[in-house]
Amino acid sequence: MAKGKDRKYYMVGGKGGVGKTSLSSSLAVRFATAGHHTLLVSTDPAHSLSDSLAQDVTGGLPVAVEGTDGMMYAMEVDPDQAKAEFAAFAKQADVSAGAKDFMSSVGLGGLADQLGDLKLGELLDTPPPGLDEAIAIAKVVQFIKDEKYAKFTRIVFDTAPTGHTLRLLSLPDFLDASIGKIVRLRQKLTSAGDAVKSLFGVADEAQDEAVVKLERLKAQLQEVKDLFRNEDTTEFVIVTIPTVLGISESGRLLAELRKEGVPARRLVVNQIINAAVTFCTVKAKDQRRAMEMLDADAGLRTLKRIEAPLFDMEIRGVPALQFMGGQVWTD
Known part of the structure; x- marks a missing residue:
């Protein structure tokens, strides 16, 4: 994902509450660490990007993210x-x-x-x-055409939950x-x-x-619609958690993305438990049962699967996001 210097867009989306913001933030930090000038944008009406980065990135303009040596900027777009x-x-x-x-x-x-x-x-x-998110993305697309911000070679969108995203595609x-x-x-x-x-x-x-x-x-x-469907420049990364509801919704999301011609190649399964405590053992068993659904799903099993563990700390701020990115976004 970090190869090449051409501009690439990554849309990170899925069911609400699966950790999209933490994963999109850690991916952006990973890109910045790899030498890419990276812009992280939240188009989710319920923003939590400032919380994830542990700094204020509101206001609708790119803000330099502390601790990234000027390689990463972030912004929250106001849907209202x-x-x-x-x-x-x-x-x-x-x-x-x-x-x-x-x-x-x-x-x-x-x-x-x-x-x-x-x-x-x-x-x-x-x-x-979906109109609010569509206009937000359209503004970003227009915004980065400005010479001042043409330097970004990776742009990561922290998108709204699944239903909102699907309405956006048909907008x-x-x-x-x-x-x-x-x-x-x-x-x-x-x-x-x-x-x-x-x-x-x-x-x-x-x-x-x-x-x-x-x-x-x-x-x-229309430019946003074309951007979503460009296999050379864009990828939609699906995020889920190992539950029946999460995986079922991911299957429906993938089917709709493929129907709309949106390139999706990766599935991140977040919050996987690896522990021997009795409660965790039972929970892990439930997760394995849900993971078996991935192997049985004709669409989801074709995606490159990335398994992210449930961390024993709150992922907040650049150092924590760097740690998370090192655990998740690897070959």
């Missing part, structure tokens, strides 16, 4: 800001009931009905699941079906006359600007 931006886009395209009546009276009832079918009010109040298709319609309808309305344009409460230039913003958002999210 992404939702607010989407709400602003949707609000500019919203049409009230009174506006629809007027549009019908001037022969534009068909357009009004199409706008009503889009349920823009619902989009305004509840942005589609660009949703946007093509909904926001794309908004863009096309607004473009039609732009030429429908000053009286209709005034219904939106904005000037011509503002309408054009809104269309440009929506198109830019679609393009950025």
Whole structure:
């Protein structure tokens, strides 16, 4: 994983509570130790990256991680800001009931009905699941094009839990079906006359600007979709724990990733017990039973399996993450 100097993206994801943040952090530290300028990004709405690194990396901009000699930076992206931006886009395209009546009276009832079918009010109040993470990743992709941050050769994403990630993968298709319609309808309305344009409460230039913003958002999210599916630059690392529920969900996640064309080659089984205490012996037996499911699963058994032990200490801060990385991310 550390070979080569070309930019590589690693998405670390899985069921909630399996240790994604600790593993993604330890992987980033491992890359930095191997000589890569590394950026670690949390797109999980429930951030815990600052806790894992034992330093504040909030604020939406890369922060140098202490103890890595400037080789590693980390950042938490605010999902609420992404939702607010989407709400602003949707609000500019919203049409009230009174506006629809007027549009019908001037022969534009068909357009009004199409706008009503889009349920823009619902989009305004509840942005589609996965949008916040998609915009967060899109921002990072745009951000690293800046010369100042082009130096990063490894970018590790600490992603949201499984369900959120799967919704993220289907999001660009949703946007093509909904926001794309908004863009096309607004473009039609732009030429429908000053009286209709005034219904939106904005000037011509503002309408054009809104269309440009929506198109830019679609393009950025399409770039994220393409990034997820690029076998040369991207890998999705599945993380699980040795329980029936964890492994079952990992199997479903792998099936969806392959269905979407997202490259996944490794499975990390975290928190494996190696002890002879009575309680641990029983727990280890349960874990072995769950691990047998991996051998029987047609998809999961094809992945390179990495087994990570349950550590007898809290993994927090760069020294602990270096230790964890040395135990987990090895050949």
